Structure formats: C-alpha cells, structure tokens
Amino acid sequence: MDLSDTRRGTTALVTGGAGGIGAAVVRKLAAQGMTVAATDTDAEALTPLIKEVRENGGTAHAYTVDVSDSAAVNATVDQVERATGPIEHLVNVAGVLRTGSALTLSDEDWAATFAVNTDGVFHVSRAVGRRMAGRRRGAIVTVTSNAASVPRTQMAAYGASKAAATMFTKTLGLELAQYGVRCNIVAPGSTNTRMLRSMWADAHGPRATLDGSLSSYRVGIPLRRLAQPEDVAEAVAFLLSGAAAHITMHDLYVDGGAALGR
Template structure:
C-alpha cells in the first residue's frame, strides 16, 4: 500500500514538542494548576505535579494517569531543592517549570494581619523564587528551558481588599522578568501569564451563596469598589489560562521572554 502521508487530504500527525519532556507544575492539586497539568499531559509531557495538599494530588493522579505527584510546600527552600533534585533523578531534566501555587488572604490594609501578609508573600512570591532558583540554575547549565509564572491582573491594577495578594503577584511578576533577563543568554525563557477572574475554588470563595448572581456581578463590574467588568462577558475557565501557559512554554513562543500576558477577557482594559 502506498504511503499517503503528506498528500493533499491526508494530514500528517506531528508529535508534540512536549512529548517525553519533563514539566514541573506547582499548585497542581486544583484550579489553574490542575488545568495546566492536564494540558501538558495532553501534549505528551511527563508531569511532576507539585502541591502541599496530598489529597488533592491523589485525586489528580486518579483522574490523569501518568502524572507523578510530589508533596511540597514551596515556601520551604530546603524542601524545594530536595524535591527538584528528586524529580530530575526519577523523571529526567526539567524542561518546563510552571509556577502556579498561590494563596489569597483578603482584608482592608488597616485590618490585614502580619501573618496574612507574611503567608501570602511566602507562597506567592518567595515560593516562586525558591522553585525558579532551583530549576533555573539547572536549566541555565543545560542551555535550555522555559519558566512560566502564573501571576494576576491584580498585579497591575489596584484591588480593594486584596493588597497583599496584588503586591505579592506584582513582586512575582517582576522577579520572573528579571530572571528572564539574567537567563536569556543561557537560552532559558521566562514569562508570566496574568489571569483575571477565573472559575476556581479561590474565586468562588469570594462569592456569596448565589454563585450565578455573584458571577454576573464580576462580569458586570462594581463601581462601588472601582472594579471594571469583563468586556468579553464571561469568566475564564482554568483551561483558558492553561492554553496560554502551554503556548508560552512551547517553541511557538521561542522568541518571547520577559513577557506578561494578560488573560482576563479585557477586564483591565490593557492594550
């Protein structure tokens, strides 16, 4: 039988560039992190799913066979180093790092506790530093790799009651861009994806009992809290954010580094 591959009407199936490559995803147990894991697995990547919630990781592994779970608190520098070393020993060199782990503590600044401020930065900013330092060092030695940090559009737009979260994400964003500058000559790209309101447990924790009404209020905006609505008229699904992450980690974005990609349906009116 003749080989029809490549002829008109017979598209050639191309293997994904992620096939067999190792990706490390933090905050993988739920929400955006879990969506990123699913997207990378669909592309053929070998995924090290990292989260401090062992139960959430177990549920993810049951849903997505082949994912390798690693229980880790990214705020613990020593544990991060040990886990990264273990991942590379067991799975191979990490080609992609996706920083998703994050927490949200809401309160007006004058009521915000020292613990809430410290805990938020420990995970959202220092955690990104710990993982990026450990993995980035190895990527630089190998002369290749991609780091994507999931930030927030709150890093660029003030949000009432979210000062700790917004400040921590702004710091993580600038850290990732500085990392990208330093590692550029080593062939390592570092970018940021900044979501707006996304349908996750973190988002729903801000809503009242009537989820549908709460969702509509987010879409419509709230002049009383100086919050613009979402021009596209919908809240993002975690998969929307994951698609942007996979793009920036891929060779399709091979000439993009230090970029901050807003995926918020136009909510920040960012050009």
C-alpha cells in the same frame, strides 16, 4: 504543526497542581505528551488528578511540597530530576489569597501571602533555573494575576505579592536569556476556581463579577464570561511551546479585557 511534538517525553514541573488552574495545566501538558511532576501541599487532592491523567494515557507523578520551604523545594527538584530526567519546563501556579483592607490586614496574612505567592516562586524558579542555565535550555512560566497591575480593594497583599512575582520572573528572564532559557508570565483575571468562588457572598457572585463595581472602582469583564482554568492552561502551554521560541519576559493577560489591556 503539532506543537507538542518538540516537548513529547520531556519533564514539566507544575506547582499548585491540585488547584483549579494548576490541575488544568497538569492535564494540558500531560495530554501533549510531557511527563508532569505535579506538586502541592494537598497530597490527598493530587491523588485523583494523577489517576485521571494516567487513565487518559498521560504520565504524571505527585510530589508533596510546601513551596515556601526552600530546603524542601531543593530536595523535591532533585528528586524529580533523578526520577524523570531534566526539568525542561516549569510552571509556577501555587498561590494563596488573603483578603482585607490594607489598614486592617494582619501581619500573619501579609506574610503568609508572600511566603507562597512570592517566596515560593523565587524558591522553585531559583532551584530549577540554575539547572536550566547549566543545560542551556528550558522555559519557565509564572501564573500571577491582573491584580498585579490593577489595584483591587481588599486585595493589597495578593496584588503586591503577584506584582513582586511578576517582576522577579521578568528579571530572571533577562538574566537567563544568555543561556537560552525563556521566562514569561500569564496573568489571569477572574477565573472559575475555588479561590474566586470563595469571594462570592451569594448566588449573584458570578453576575457581580461580570458587571464590576463602581463603588470599589472595579471594571467588569468586557467579554462577559468568566475564564475557565483551561483558558489559562492554553496560554501557559503556548508560552512553553516552540511557537513562543522568541518570546521572553512577556506578561500575557488572560482576563477577558478586565484590565482594559493595561
């Protein structure tokens, strides 16, 4: 069975669409025949992605919005639905990383991390979820991180924000279940994106990520490979699909075993 058949022509909203994972999700859903509304704060980065999708026969549109701005989110969701029809699929990917010790992390870094990673998920999911509930259909996937359940040194704000987004999405899934709306989480580990590469100090970064670090209590990756954005996009697409029709409030780890199955 072609799982894209039941979703062809439907509208999907993807936040953080210009990033590595977000762009992979946009490409994947567009290739399955969905009309994709890709949002990001970086309008310039969205332009070549939308052009690529269209050249490959897909349908995608760009929207510039800061997910930390509740009013802007509401306006964008309204604009998308007026332009392309009901949003039946939402993928929360937008995220930022601010590293630093829990004792030295600034108020600004903490607030900025939560503004996007947690508040952004709340704003977008609330705006879209209300509409899905009224129509009694839809699926939401929030992309978090395995750092939401496994402590990582220098990542207190990031891990805490992703943990909050995870529990919010599960609670939302419980509340929306009566309306037939499913809410799930995809939790990647180290994925070959600009965010991960920004944490590497030198050319040994990839190997160090695979090996882990005893001094920072970090397990490496048992599968001995970094995830690619497409690996995460495949998991997202599955949870949006009819094959996952009886799955909700689930937390799917895509980390090569780095969290040791939690």
